[in-house]
Amino acid sequence: MNHDRSRDLYDRALSVLPGGVNSPVRAATEPYPQFAARGEAGHLIDADGNRYIDWVMGLGPLLYGHDLPQPVESAIQSRVSEGPVYGLPTEIEVELAEFVSRHVPSVSMLRFVNSGTEATVSVIRLARGYTGRDKVVIMQGGYHGAQESTLVEGDRRAPRPSSVGIPEEFANHTIRVPFNDTEVVQDVFAEHGGEIACVLVEPILANKGIVAPIEGYHETLRDLCTDHNSLLVFDEVITGFRVGGLACAQGKFDVTPDLTTFGKLIGGGFPVGAIGGKTEIMEHFTPTGDVFQAGTFSGHPVTMAAGLESLKFAAENDIYEHIHELGDRLRRGLTEVVAEQAPEYTVAGTDGMFKLLFSRESPSGFEDHCEAGCEQRSDCPRYDRCPKTGGDVASGETDRWRRVFWGEMKEQGILLSQNQFESQFLTYAHTEEDVDDTLEAYKEAL
Numbered sequence: 001m002n003h004d005r006s007r008d009l010y011d012r013a014l015s016v017l018p019g020g021v022n023s024p025v026r027a028a029t030e031p032y033p034q035f036a037a038r039g040e041a042g043h044l045i046d047a048d049g050n051r052y053i054d055w056v057m058g059l060g061p062l063l064y065g066h067d068l069p070q071p072v073e074s075a076i077q078s079r080v081s082e083g084p085v086y087g088l089p090t091e092i093e094v095e096l097a098e099f100v101s102r103h104v105p106s107v108s109m110l111r112f113v114n115s116g117t118e119a120t121v122s123v124i125r126l127a128r129g130y131t132g133r134d135k136v137v138i139m140q141g142g143y144h145g146a147q148e149s150t151l152v153e154g155d156r157r158a159p160r161p162s163s164v165g166i167p168e169e170f171a172n173h174t175i176r177v178p179f180n181d182t183e184v185v186q187d188v189f190a191e192h193g194g195e196i197a198c199v200l201v202e203p204i205l206a207n208k209g210i211v212a213p214i215e216g217y218h219e220t221l222r223d224l225c226t227d228h229n230s231l232l233v234f235d236e237v238i239t240g241f242r243v244g245g246l247a248c249a250q251g252k253f254d255v256t257p258d259l260t261t262f263g264k265l266i267g268g269g270f271p272v273g274a275i276g277g278k279t280e281i282m283e284h285f286t287p288t289g290d291v292f293q294a295g296t297f298s299g300h301p302v303t304m305a306a307g308l309e310s311l312k313f314a315a316e317n318d319i320y321e322h323i324h325e326l327g328d329r330l331r332r333g334l335t336e337v338v339a340e341q342a343p344e345y346t347v348a349g350t351d352g353m354f355k356l357l358f359s360r361e362s363p364s365g366f367e368d369h370c371e372a373g374c375e376q377r378s379d380c381p382r383y384d385r386c387p388k389t390g391g392d393v394a395s396g397e398t399d400r401w402r403r404v405f406w407g408e409m410k411e412q413g414i415l416l417s418q419n420q421f422e423s424q425f426l427t428y429a430h431t432e433e434d435v436d437d438t439l440e441a442y443k444e445a446l
């Protein structure tokens with residue numbers, strides 16, 4: 001494969017963009033990233049004309065791959081021709097809010113913003129304003145965007161900012177606990193219950209491998225929040241309208257959060273975020289309440305049209321069935337490859353998400369194990385060894401993944417996300433042939 005043009009573009013980019021990129025993960029592949037030229041269904045064509053089966057898919061916002069369904073594309077184009085933005089409300093934002101609140105039972109009102117980060121910043125301010133408390137509980141290995149309150153590392157007794165440029169004080173209000181560990185979070189509530197504004201959790205860890213919740217974990221969080229008058233906030237920026245179809249991951253797991261953040265898919269491929277929840281809480285946002293929140297581009301008509309038409313199209317067609325069947329085919333195939341070639345590795349994911357985790361410990365057997373992605377079933381022979389926390393994923397063979405495996409897959413025309421931790425996405429545009437070609441490549445590369 002020739003990458004001369006990507007290399008030259010990267011060289012130019014290094015002079016005008018820090019690290020050559022506008023979001024750091026894009027520079028994670030070595031020696032330089034492939035520059036994208038265009039997409040075609042489930043494929044991506046790079047600046048040198050190389051074609052890949054694309055499992056990055058924008059890192060989450062694309063349900064239909066790179067080809068928008070005709071009604072979606074028409075709606076976007078007609079909005080564009082009517083002028084991009086007004087500073088006045090428009091009908092389309094009311095329609096998207098009505099659509100989401102119809103399909104997601106915990107949501108009766110929404111505030112649209114412009115990114116997932118903006119959504120989690122605003123939801124934390126709302127939870128603090130509503131409860132009059134400052135502390136926020138988050139998960140180790142959870143990701144909530146590039147914001148002060150969640151860029152925290154260290155254990156819960158010694159939290160510190162995970163980036164320079166953030167005052168220590170932010171970390172002092174954040175309590176970081178391991179995902180899937182009910183005892184630790186129970187201890188935290190026993191000690192700090194009256195100070196906790198909210199628990200902010202991805203229903204499935206999707207930015208640190210893919211880690212599913214163990215049975216009863218979200219129910220424990222729900223009960224603790226209810227008992228201590230704290231808010232349970234699901235960050236569904238990745239899982240929203242991806243896992244569990246239009247009911248989202250909260251529908252799939254049958255847990256009702258007080259507030260939810262959305263992003264990625266809810267804008268049909270355009271910049272977006274949203275906060276949703278009960279009217280009584282949501283009306284604490286300005287102008288009805290006193291939690292200040294605002295944005296010039298919030299509820300942008302083009303984004304609203306793209307989001308609404310994408311989700312309506314999914315409601316009216318068998319989009320999720322196609323994606324879930326394809327996902328099962330891919331995850332089952334990967335499980336067979338792994339059983340044969342790398343039994344210590346864990347196939348993770350559900351619905352339209354997948355990842356092969358380079359975990360280090362072999363299962364005690366393959367009888368009756370999760371066949372289409374780790375579901376954290378306690379009777380699975382892998383259960384004691386499959387990753388339960390972000391830390392478990394991070395302790396895998398991450399260098400092998402990045403330095404050896406990723407490049408081998410790329411050479412075979414398979415584009416995987418840039419590191420061991422980011423999820424990969426199936427879309428309506430992917431075909432059985434794409435899946436089967438990808439499985440062949442995994443067999444070669446592992």
Ligand SMILES: *Cc1c(COP(=O)(O)O)cnc(C)c1O
Pocket residue numbers: 114115116117118120143144145146202206207235236237238263264272273
């Ligand atoms: C991507 C992501 C965010 C941040 O969204 P941006 O649009 O990149 O700011 C927040 N939370 C989760 C769970 C995400 O996956």
